[in-house]
Amino acid sequence: MLRIFHSNAPFGRWMSRTAMAAVTCCAAGLADLSWAQRPIRPNNPMLDTPASQAKVDSLIDSMLLPEATLHVDPRHSKLVRTKKPVSRFSITNPGNLEVVQFSPTEFELIGLATGETTLTLWFAEDELLRFLVKISRDTDVEERRQSVYGDLQEMVNEMFPNSSIQLIPMADKLIVRGQARDSEEAAQILSVLSAQAGIGVGGMGGAGVVSSGMAADVYPDAEQLPPSRLINLMDVPGEKQVMLRVRVAELSRNALRNMGFDINVNTGDFSFTSLLGSGGAFSAVLDTNDVRLALSAISSNSYSKILAEPNLVTLSGRPASFIAGGEFAVPIVVGVEGAAAATTNFRGFGTQVTFVPTVIDKDRIRLQVAPSVSGLSGGSVGGIPSLNTRAVTTTVDLREGQWLAIAGLIQDSQTGEKVRVPGLGDIPVLDALFSKKSVSRDERELIILVSPELIHPLDAEEAPLILPGMEVTEPGDWQFFVYGNYEGNPNCHHRSTVYNLQFRRSLAAKHHTDYSTSSTYFVNGDHGFSP
Numbered sequence: 001m002l003r004i005f006h007s008n009a010p011f012g013r014w015m016s017r018t019a020m021a022a023v024t025c026c027a028a029g030l031a032d033l034s035w036a037q038r039p040i041r042p043n044n045p046m047l048d049t050p051a052s053q054a055k056v057d058s059l060i061d062s063m064l065l066p067e068a069t070l071h072v073d074p075r076h077s078k079l080v081r082t083k084k085p086v087s088r089f090s091i092t093n094p095g096n097l098e099v100v101q102f103s104p105t106e107f108e109l110i111g112l113a114t115g116e117t118t119l120t121l122w123f124a125e126d127e128l129l130r131f132l133v134k135i136s137r138d139t140d141v142e143e144r145r146q147s148v149y150g151d152l153q154e155m156v157n158e159m160f161p162n163s164s165i166q167l168i169p170m171a172d173k174l175i176v177r178g179q180a181r182d183s184e185e186a187a188q189i190l191s192v193l194s195a196q197a198g199i200g201v202g203g204m205g206g207a208g209v210v211s212s213g214m215a216a217d218v219y220p221d222a223e224q225l226p227p228s229r230l231i232n233l234m235d236v237p238g239e240k241q242v243m244l245r246v247r248v249a250e251l252s253r254n255a256l257r258n259m260g261f262d263i264n265v266n267t268g269d270f271s272f273t274s275l276l277g278s279g280g281a282f283s284a285v286l287d288t289n290d291v292r293l294a295l296s297a298i299s300s301n302s303y304s305k306i307l308a309e310p311n312l313v314t315l316s317g318r319p320a321s322f323i324a325g326g327e328f329a330v331p332i333v334v335g336v337e338g339a340a341a342a343t344t345n346f347r348g349f350g351t352q353v354t355f356v357p358t359v360i361d362k363d364r365i366r367l368q369v370a371p372s373v374s375g376l377s378g379g380s381v382g383g384i385p386s387l388n389t390r391a392v393t394t395t396v397d398l399r400e401g402q403w404l405a406i407a408g409l410i411q412d413s414q415t416g417e418k419v420r421v422p423g424l425g426d427i428p429v430l431d432a433l434f435s436k437k438s439v440s441r442d443e444r445e446l447i448i449l450v451s452p453e454l455i456h457p458l459d460a461e462e463a464p465l466i467l468p469g470m471e472v473t474e475p476g477d478w479q480f481f482v483y484g485n486y487e488g489n490p491n492c493h494h495r496s497t498v499y500n501l502q503f504r505r506s507l508a509a510k511h512h513t514d515y516s517t518s519s520t521y522f523v524n525g526d527h528g529f530s531p
Helices: 010-037 050-059 139-159 183-194 220-224 430-434 477-482 496-511 515-521
Strands: 068-072 077-081 086-091 097-103 106-111 115-123 128-135 164-170 173-179 199-201 228-235 241-266 271-274 282-287 291-308 311-315 320-336 339-359 364-381 384-391 394-399 404-420 435-455
Touching (some): 068 077, 068 106, 097 115, 139 164, 139 183, 173 183, 183 228, 183 339, 241 339, 241 364, 241 430, 291 364, 311 339, 320 384, 339 384, 364 435, 394 435
Parallel strands (some): 173 228
Antiparallel strands (some): 077 106, 086 115, 097 106, 115 128, 164 173, 241 291, 241 435, 282 291, 364 384, 364 394
């Protein structure tokens, strides 16, 4: 209890007012606390009150719960025949159960998905019956699935002893876990598994391998099992990188010999001319007023050498292509709405390699390779250049580091020709004056070699410091104008673009002690190289 004493003294009156204020604040705080402890009354009226219950009793006659339980297997059905006709029915969850009514007294219950639902049937005279329908899996089917997939797992592990897999059925999925020796064996395992009736490939594992073919049926009775989708979770350890080395070497030699005579006789009343089109590096002409005799002869030898060594890197099982060359335009006429229109395509030439390596053993590699080397032949048809092409497409098996000649060609062609004047060109001894002879021979040898190699990336300290072209420099003025060199000395970089600045910088280094400061005014550092 709080007692308040009154006093006439000023101090007593001040104490009385202070005590009254404190009492007022405490009362307000207690009032707030009491409101906080009370439950918050919702906006909706209270449920299950006597008034609401009386209203329910006056309006609702009865609330019926399911009276019986009915079991249906997924993807199975039950045929129900009633003694009285059914006027209508209701399903709580149509996604679990489907009702097909054939007649007022006969209908079928089809299980769609696992779960529970309520089925209500209305009969004549407002009689109704409610079922709690449970759609659950058939234990017999699950046991057969486990048995079939267990046998299949043992069979696959026996067929592929270098791999180890585990089959895990889950709902309508079949999960394949384990480890395959390589990507090709993983694809074969998926092919065997997908051959079982009712199973399709539905996922990709860590190896990214999905079967593309179907094998023979492993279990003839497997169609009785529910369909499953195959999810590949197999691991393929050691995904390897393969570098393909290709060498294309060709040597061609040509020899040509040609000799002929041209004669022209003109006596005023008689004229005779024999022009056989002879010509060459050597010619002799005998010319008089009436007779002109020309002799020509040529002998030439030539050779051509091609050596291409493209290299290409890719992952095992992944395609890769490489091309180094050029393109030329090929005009094409097409029809557009009955009118001719011209378009242009480009055709490439040069060195091209396309290959797909597959590591099928520790160091055994299967190559699908298609190298080609093409170049302009010098001829043309309708203004379009023609090409000389050497190409091959094949599939081979090699060990790492082995070389194999996948294509080769040895060609020896000879050509002889004689052009003569009829009659005169057939007379012995004199036939040389009225004929032209030529003999040519062409020898060609071509070989294409391939070699696969398993590689790994280089560390920073293993990377080469000198790359192609880094030792090629620009010549200085003295080397270019005096010695006639168009290439400078290695490791002696001359920059004609900033030569004057370099000259001024050298002068600044001689006359200024603070050259390290003055050098910042000029271009510093070698062009094209970063620190």
